[in-house]
Amino acid sequence: MVRVREPLTRTAVLERAIRLIDHEGPGAVTMRRLAAELGVEAMSLYHHVKNKQDILDGMAALLISRMPTLTSADDASWREILHDVCWSYRNLMTAHPNVFAAQGGGRPLISGEDQLAAQRIIEVLERAGFPLEIALDLFQVGSSFTRGFALSDVAYRDSERTVPDEWDSDRAFDRGLTAIMDGFARWLD
Amino acid sequence: MVRVREPLTRTAVLERAIRLIDHEGPGAVTMRRLAAELGVEAMSLYHHVKNKQDILDGMAALLISRMPTLTSADDASWREILHDVCWSYRNLMTAHPNVFAAQGGGRPLISGEDQLAAQRIIEVLERAGFPLEIALDLFQVGSSFTRGFALSDVAYRDSERTVPDEWDSDRAFDRGLTAIMDGFARWLD
DNA sequence: ACCTGAACACCGTTCAAGT
DNA sequence: ACCTGAACACCGTTCAAGT
Numbered sequence: 001m002v003r004v005r006e007p008l009t010r011t012a013v014l015e016r017a018i019r020l021i022d023h024e025g026p027g028a029v030t031m032r033r034l035a036a037e038l039g040v041e042a043m044s045l046y047h048h049v050k051n052k053q054d055i056l057d058g059m060a061a062l063l064i065s066r067m068p069t070l071t072s073a074d075d076a077s078w079r080e081i082l083h084d085v086c087w088s089y090r091n092l093m094t095a096h097p098n099v100f101a102a103q104g105g106g107r108p109l110i111s112g113e114d115q116l117a118a119q120r121i122i123e124v125l126e127r128a129g130f131p132l133e134i135a136l137d138l139f140q141v142g143s144s145f146t147r148g149f150a151l152s153d154v155a156y157r158d159s160e161r162t163v164p165d166e167w168d169s170d171r172a173f174d175r176g177l178t179a180i181m182d183g184f185a186r187w188l189d
Numbered sequence: 190m191v192r193v194r195e196p197l198t199r200t201a202v203l204e205r206a207i208r209l210i211d212h213e214g215p216g217a218v219t220m221r222r223l224a225a226e227l228g229v230e231a232m233s234l235y236h237h238v239k240n241k242q243d244i245l246d247g248m249a250a251l252l253i254s255r256m257p258t259l260t261s262a263d264d265a266s267w268r269e270i271l272h273d274v275c276w277s278y279r280n281l282m283t284a285h286p287n288v289f290a291a292q293g294g295g296r297p298l299i300s301g302e303d304q305l306a307a308q309r310i311i312e313v314l315e316r317a318g319f320p321l322e323i324a325l326d327l328f329q330v331g332s333s334f335t336r337g338f339a340l341s342d343v344a345y346r347d348s349e350r351t352v353p354d355e356w357d358s359d360r361a362f363d364r365g366l367t368a369i370m371d372g373f374a375r376w377l378d
Numbered sequence: 379a380c381c382t383g384a385a386c387a388c389c390g391t392t393c394a395a396g397t
Numbered sequence: 398a399c400c401t402g403a404a405c406a407c408c409g410t411t412c413a414a415g416t
Contacts, residue, residue, distance in 0.1 A: 007380065031409060043410085044381050052409065133355050140341070140358070141365035145330075148337015152329070166322050169329070176330035179372025180365065196399065220390060232391085233400050241390065 008038060010048045014058045021059065021098040029055070029102075059099045063092060069117050078128035079181050082138075085121060086146045086177055093150035100147075101154065118143075134187040141180060149173050197227060199237045203247045210248065210287040218244070218291075248288045252281060258306050267317035268370050271327075274310060275335045275366055282339035289336075290343065307332075323376040330369055338362050 016037050021029050031042040031052060038045075049055055072084045093100050118139065125135035153169045205226050210218050220231040220241060227234075238244055256277055261270045282289050307328065314324035342358045 030407090032407090041382055043383085043412095046410075047380060134364075136353060136355055137361040137364045140356070140361040141334075141338075141368065144338040144341045145334045145365070146337070147341060148335070149330075149333040151340075152333045152336060164325060166325055167329070168326075172326040172329040175323075175326045175373075176334070176369065179330065180368050182372040182375070183368025183370070184364075186371070219388090221388090230401055232393095232402085235391080236399060 008040065008044065008048050010058070011062065013038065013045060013048050014055065014062045017055050018059050018063065018096065018099055021102060022096060026098055026102050056102050059096075060103055063096060063099060067092060067117075069120065078124050078130075081121070081124050082142060082181060083177060086142055089143070089146050090150050090173065093147070094154065097150075097154040097158075101151065129189045130184070130187055134184065138180075138184045141184075142177075145176060145180060149176065197229065197233065197237050199247070200251065202227065202234060202237050203244065203251045206244050207248050207252070207285065207288055210291060211285055215287055215291050245291050248285075249292055252285060252288060256281060256306075258309065267313050267319075270310070270313050271331060271370060272366060275331055278332070278335050279339050279362060282336070283343065286339075286343040286347075290340065318378045319373070319376055323373065327369075327373050330373075331366070334365060334369060338365065 013034070017029055017034055020034060020037060031045055034055075035042040035045055045055075049058065067088055071088060072081045076084075122132075122135050122139050125138055126132060130138065149169075149172075153173075156163060156169075202223070206218055206223055209223060209226060220234055223244075224231040224234055234244075238247065260277065261273045265273075311321075311324050311328050314327055315321060319327065338358075338361075342362075345352060345358075
């Protein structure tokens with residue numbers, strides 16, 4: 001008997017789940033449907049994944065773990081770096097809105113894989129002259145703002161609600177980010 | 190035959206749902222369980238509520254509609270007003286984390302009941318001297334920041350992840366809000 | 379080790395029927 | 398008008414059995 005297909009892996013399950021939720025929405029991600037998509041029975045998934053919640057959390061974790069950690073130039077300022085990271089994160093969330101909405105925005109930003117990335121950003125801020133306490137606040141503020149903004153953004157896009165003509169999310173996001181950095185700059189030595 | 194209990198109302202259903210999700214978590218809010226809680230059969234709920242999603246959305250909408258719109262003094266500055274509104278919203282979200290997590294942070298902030306409140310804040314900002322475009326951006330930034338911050342906050346609280354000692358969410362939130370207001374102040378005439 | 383069939387204890391929702 | 402019983406088409410998950 002030849003093995004007719006590669007054995008499943010956790011990553012393969014999560015990748016398929018992401019593709020499914022992206023294309024068909026949260027309702028399509030059921031154990032049975034996802035398994036069928038992988039050419040397997042529902043119960044097989046439990047060998048690679050703890051349960052359904054694990055899939056929901058795992059999708060976002062996988063995407064975040066694949067985000068390039070430092071796209072900025074080597075000699076980039078803290079402002080450039082923070083700007084780039086927040087925009088990367090925003091773009092990721094708007095590219096996969098259902099993935100991030102699926103866990104209710106409820107997952108800690110720093111968890112496991114991305115903890116290292118967080119640490120690196122905080123170090124950048126400290127090296128730039130921010131006291132540790134302020135650097136932590138700025139990190140927390142920046143990430144919460146970015147996440148909250150992306151979530152609201154998608155919610156408006158999906159709702160039938162008409163929005164003022166002057167409304168422009170990209171512009172508002174950039175102004176918000178700039179305002180935050182301007183505001184925190186006063187803590188620099 | 191005496192009527193033994195008041196007929197149900199949409200509000201009563203939503204209030205009970207809020208109490209249920211607050212005390213027993215999202216898993217407890219099923220049509221059958223909620224109905225039992227109200228001394229009724231599951232199918233009766235459909236006379237007062239469109240479906241389950243309607244309940245999920247309705248809980249948050251009800252809480253928001255009951256938020257006092259202007260707690261600030263009459264002669265309060267735009268900074269005081271924005272500060273108070275954002276803190277009220279933050280406090281509401283942390284008081285009912287499951288309600289707001291249940292809809293994935295995915296509901297537009299301005300919808301129906303709260304649209305008036307939003308309009309009032311934007312007017313405050315315009316009267317203070319912000320051009321309309323900037324006032325809209327500031328509103329969007331402030332509300333997204335507040336929502337995102339509360340969501341992250343609850344996520345950390347619920348996770349077992351240990352967080353740096355210097356981490357203080359209330360302090361960070363207030364600094365973030367101050368930074369945003371400082372940053373936007375440059376657009377004043 | 380990895381996959382499966384059958385089963386369990388649930389879901390949300392529809393519909394025709396009751397009062 | 399409001400409530401219900403029975404039913405439909407699903408769920409996530411466990412478990413013992415297969416290879």
